[in-house]
Ligand SMILES: O=C(O)CCC(=O)C(=O)O
């Protein structure tokens with residue numbers, strides 16, 4: 001039997017210490033260390049999560065192909081010099097059938113870390129203001145709103161683990177969170193691959209459904225996901241059962257990333273999730289809340305946590321992120337900043 005996905009009102013997390021805040025801390029930690037997914041409501045910025053406001057960001061998909069091609073990254077167009085930020089096109093033979101853009105902190109903060117020698121700190125290629133009037137402001141507002149939610153959840157997680165609430169704060173000043181916009185079109189029946197094969201299709205509630213987002217865990221700390229009203233997201237619970245994560249306006253689906261799993265020595269577990277095709281195009285807006293590139297991740301004083309060798313966030317992230325199909329072919333372009341202890 002599935003545990004189900006808890007729906008948590010996190011309003012009290014934005015206020016002072018109170019019994020309501022303690023209860024919300026506990027609910028978040030229980031979701032984090034249990035099923036690994038939750039939906040949240042009641043946060044500042046939840047008004048951005050209406051169909052109309054999401055559409056302000058998703059307008060980017062209406063750009064002509066040639067304009068999207070201007071934003072491509074190096075592994076899809078090697079005349080470009082951006083490797084990590086920018087556009088990823090549809091890849092017809094990949095299980096994940098999606099296109100979109102990855103944006104960094106420079107969309108929201110003028111003083112965002114920029115390092116010409118580190119692709120994790122590169123500038124995001126963006127459409128011109130004249131092409132999409134108001135779009136850049138909408139992206140900046142959304143990015144900053146999600147950072148606030150991520151920061152508040154991070155403090156709740158610290159308290160839930162019986163750690164000082166500012167335990168993680170310094171690591172996230174100058175963080176390199178990613179705002180991603182995704183479009184999953186309907187798959188062409190005459191696709192370049194046999195979609196009935198076991199890698200591409202599953203039976204869900206008696207129906208054969210094509211997979212359009214391959215199962216994975218996210219690499220960051222927490223992911224705040226706006227699903228734009230269309231179903232398809234599923235999380236794998238601890239019993240191995242795939243459960244639907246229903247979309248709802250004004251809410252975000254939250255899952256916990258592999259960084260948090262490692263950092264807490266396994267107290268929090270990153271959850272596998274995937275996307276199965278609905279009967280229409282699907283859009284989603286994940287925000288991956290992440291620390292600074294040079295954050296040194298060391299074991300926390302948490303009972304029952306597995307010990308680990310300290311590591312730099314940027315080194316870990318590059319290794320993890322470059323395994324995803326939209327990042328293929330770039331792993332060799334960034335060397336770890338710290339040699340592994342042998
Ligand atoms: O589109 C979705 O709902 C999920 C996207 C996702 O899991 C990801 O981009 O990591």
Ligand SMILES: [Fe+2]
Pocket residue numbers: 216217218223273
């Ligand atoms: Fe994901």
